[in-house]
Amino acid sequence: MKVINKESRIPLYYQLMDIIIEMIEEGYLSENDQLPSERELCETYSVSRSTVRQAIQELEKEGYIYREHGKGTFVSPEKFKQDLLSFYSFTDEMKKIGKTPSSQVLDFKVIKCSDELAKKMNLASGDEVYMFTRLRLADNEPMMLETSYVPCDRFPGLTKEQLEQNAMYEIFTKKYNAVFTCAEEIFQSVLTREDEAVLLLYRTGLPAMMIERITHENDMIIEYTKGIARGDRFKYHVLLKK
Amino acid sequence: MKVINKESRIPLYYQLMDIIIEMIEEGYLSENDQLPSERELCETYSVSRSTVRQAIQELEKEGYIYREHGKGTFVSPEKFKQDLLSFYSFTDEMKKIGKTPSSQVLDFKVIKCSDELAKKMNLASGDEVYMFTRLRLADNEPMMLETSYVPCDRFPGLTKEQLEQNAMYEIFTKKYNAVFTCAEEIFQSVLTREDEAVLLLYRTGLPAMMIERITHENDMIIEYTKGIARGDRFKYHVLLKK
Numbered sequence: 001m002k003v004i005n006k007e008s009r010i011p012l013y014y015q016l017m018d019i020i021i022e023m024i025e026e027g028y029l030s031e032n033d034q035l036p037s038e039r040e041l042c043e044t045y046s047v048s049r050s051t052v053r054q055a056i057q058e059l060e061k062e063g064y065i066y067r068e069h070g071k072g073t074f075v076s077p078e079k080f081k082q083d084l085l086s087f088y089s090f091t092d093e094m095k096k097i098g099k100t101p102s103s104q105v106l107d108f109k110v111i112k113c114s115d116e117l118a119k120k121m122n123l124a125s126g127d128e129v130y131m132f133t134r135l136r137l138a139d140n141e142p143m144m145l146e147t148s149y150v151p152c153d154r155f156p157g158l159t160k161e162q163l164e165q166n167a168m169y170e171i172f173t174k175k176y177n178a179v180f181t182c183a184e185e186i187f188q189s190v191l192t193r194e195d196e197a198v199l200l201l202y203r204t205g206l207p208a209m210m211i212e213r214i215t216h217e218n219d220m221i222i223e224y225t226k227g228i229a230r231g232d233r234f235k236y237h238v239l240l241k242k
Numbered sequence: 243m244k245v246i247n248k249e250s251r252i253p254l255y256y257q258l259m260d261i262i263i264e265m266i267e268e269g270y271l272s273e274n275d276q277l278p279s280e281r282e283l284c285e286t287y288s289v290s291r292s293t294v295r296q297a298i299q300e301l302e303k304e305g306y307i308y309r310e311h312g313k314g315t316f317v318s319p320e321k322f323k324q325d326l327l328s329f330y331s332f333t334d335e336m337k338k339i340g341k342t343p344s345s346q347v348l349d350f351k352v353i354k355c356s357d358e359l360a361k362k363m364n365l366a367s368g369d370e371v372y373m374f375t376r377l378r379l380a381d382n383e384p385m386m387l388e389t390s391y392v393p394c395d396r397f398p399g400l401t402k403e404q405l406e407q408n409a410m411y412e413i414f415t416k417k418y419n420a421v422f423t424c425a426e427e428i429f430q431s432v433l434t435r436e437d438e439a440v441l442l443l444y445r446t447g448l449p450a451m452m453i454e455r456i457t458h459e460n461d462m463i464i465e466y467t468k469g470i471a472r473g474d475r476f477k478y479h480v481l482l483k484k
Contacts, residue, residue, distance in 0.1 A: 010356050018358045061432060061452075079430070114252050116260045183482040188321070189431040189449040189473035190303060207431040207449055210303075231431035238480060240330070240425040 004045050012047050013054035019045070020059060024075055035065060035073040063232065079235045080143075090136050090144065091167040099138040101167075106199070108132040108160035110152060117149060120214070121221045128152040132163060135199055142200045143234070146227035154178075154222055168223075178222060183215040187236065196228050207231030246287050254289050255296035261287070262301060266317055277307060277315040305474060321477045322385075332378050332386065333409040341380040343409075348441070350374040350402035352394060359391060362456070363463045370394040374405060377441055384442045385476070388469035396420075396464055410465075420464060425457040429478065438470050449473030 002022065004015045023029045036044065041052045056073060059065045067073050082093060094101035111131045118125045129149045136144040148168070150158065155176050162171050172178040190210045197204040208231045215223040244264065246257045265271045278286065283294045298315060301307045309315050324335060336343035353373045360367045371391045378386040390410070392400065397418050404413050414420035432452045439446045450473045457465040 009354055014356055018356045021358055057435075061435060063430065063432075081428075112251055114256055114260045116263055185480050185482060186323075187429060187451075187478040187480070188305065188476075189451040190305075191433075191449050193299075193303060205447065207433050209429075209431040234430075236429040238427050238429070240427060 004047060012051045013058065016041070016045055016047060016051060016055040017059055020055065021064060024064060029075045031075055031077045033075045035075065037072070063235075066232065076232065079233055080138075082234055082236050089167060089169045091169070094138045100140075102137045102140070103164065103167075104135040104137070105160050105163045106133045106135055108163070113149075117224070121149060121151065121224050122219075123151060123221075130155070130158055132160070134163065134168075142202075142230075144227050144229040145196055145199055146225050148223060148225040150223055151220075154217075154220065172222070178217055180222075181216050181218055183213055185214075186212045189231075190228070192228065192231075200228070200230055202230050202232075209234055209236070246289060254293045255300065258283070258287060258289060258293060258297040259301055262297065263306060266306060271317045273317055273319045275317045277317065279314070305477075308474065318474065321475055322380075324476055324478050331409060331411045333411070336380045342382075344379045344382070345406065345409075346377040346379070347402050347405045348375045348377055350405070355391075359466070363391060363393065363466050364461075365393060365463075372397070372400055374402070376405065376410075384444075384472075386469050386471040387438055387441055388467050390465060390467040392465055393462075396459075396462065414464070420459055422464075423458050423460055425455055427456075428454045431473075432470070434470065434473075442470070442472055444472050444474075451476060451478070 002019050004012055004019070006012070008015065020029075020035070029035070035056075038049060038052045038056070041047070042049055056065070060067060060073075063076055063079060065073050066076050080093070080097065091101045109131055110128050113121065113123050113125055113127045113129055115125050117123075117129070118127060121129070123129070129151050131147065131149050133145065133147045135142055136146060152158075155172070158171070162175075169180075188210045190208050192200065192202055192204055192206050192208045194204045196202070196208070197206070202208075209229045211227045211229060213223065213225045213227070214221055244261050246254055246261070248254070250257065262271075262277070271277070277283075277298075280291060280294045280298070283289075284291055298307070302309060302315075305318055305321060307315050308318050322335070322339065324330070333343045351373055352370050354368045355363065355365050355371055357367050359365075359371070360369060363371070365371070371393050373389065373391050375387065375389045377384055378388060394400075397414070400413070404417075411422075430452045432450050434442065434444055434446055434448050434450045436446045438444070438450070439448070444450075451471045453469045453471060455465065455467045455469070456463055
């Protein structure tokens with residue numbers, strides 16, 4: 001067993017974090033396993049309660065563990081690491097890591113663009129767009145909630161049923177011969193709202209990533225999507241070059 | 243004055259949002275201006291209290307406005323839009339938008355790498371690194387809190403005073419002839435902790451972006467930084483290509 005070196009210049013809570021992280025990474029503790037209690041950790045590693053608390057707090061903040069009120073502390077499922085280098089789709093990304101993606105279409109309608117939406121989509125106020133909200137799941141676990149706006153002119157005859165059965169980008173490319181030229185995304189850290197928490201089986205006030213996406217087909221914007229992703233399940237990776 | 247069209251298929255709260263956003267964008271309402279009260283908005287636009295509340299809630303979530311308990315609702319300062327296309331520095335980005343960047347070095351010391359840190363930085367456990375925490379400000383307003391780890395071997399003689407007087411990347415390139423080859427960043431949505439909130443003049447539990455950055459000089463990692471950025475002041479933009 002690894003021990004804590006009290007002579008070391010490395011802070012004790014940091015050493016304890018290292019020990020717990022190693023137990024997770026080497027598989028001694030698996031997803032959703034309960035951690036030893038604070039008291040047990042104090043005794044096992046001969047450190048103070050405040051050292052244990054600081055380590056636990058830091059591990060929770062870094063997403064290694066989560067606390068359930070009145071139940072204890074557990075090992076977090078690994079976050080999905082979403083790479084922002086290139087164009088991607090939720091469906092493809094989930095398949096890549098061996099998860100089965102699915103979508104529930106919660107709402108589907110045709111609306112007229114408001115001024116604000118028209119400006120975002122390079123359309124005229126009042127132009128018709130499909131507006132639909134999808135709950136995205138991986139192995140039946142809710143991950144993201146997305147509301148998309150898509151110009152009716154470009155995708156005539158789009159239906160709720162199509163979106164329930166196929167990935168949106170697959171419909172766009174196969175049925176409508178769409179060619180995505182680029183997409184812009186904007187990421188903001190937000191708190192989960194009550195209505196979102198209910199659908200995501202998450203908690204109001206916990207952190208979420210709000211992602212706006214604008215997809216272009218040459219000069220035309222063919223998709224504006226605003227999504228909320230569970231902050232405990234996603235992290236985003238980007239490679240910056242000189 | 244713009245009015246709400248009750249015959250429209252556009253939801254009323256969405257029309258009201260549009261009106262308020264336009265007032266902000268056209269400068270009728272400026273940063274930190276107080277919004278009219280719920281009652282005034284109901285009367286002015288002949289809509290129900292619940293319509294006003296929904297619009298306000300949505301505008302708050304989108305960051306257009308913020309609420310101060312017992313005081314009212316105010317127009318948010320514009321978020322900084324950080325472009326993730328290429329290598330950037332806080333100092334340069336703030337200068338570009340006409341803000342004066344500054345840093346307070348809150349802590350500066352030499353530590354020995356823990357196993358975890360060594361793994362992240364491609365060093366051996368026990369190797370010495372500088373560890374320092376900087377509060378980054380723009381026009382004297384706290385924006386981010388960053389803790390950086392930098393290998394002592396590569397930057398011998400680095401001091402707290404240097405970091406107080408110059409941008410870190412400037413020291414690295416000018417004094418140590420460093421050449422950044424690439425950087426990786428990982429973004430996660432988190433809640434602000436109490437100790438962070440105090441320094442950022444922000445509130446515990448409000449959304450923040452945790453950003454980890456690893457900067458490479460060829461095969462060597464010359465910087466590992468973990469930062470917390472105020473969620474109400476930053477958004478991140480990325481362009482995805484096919």
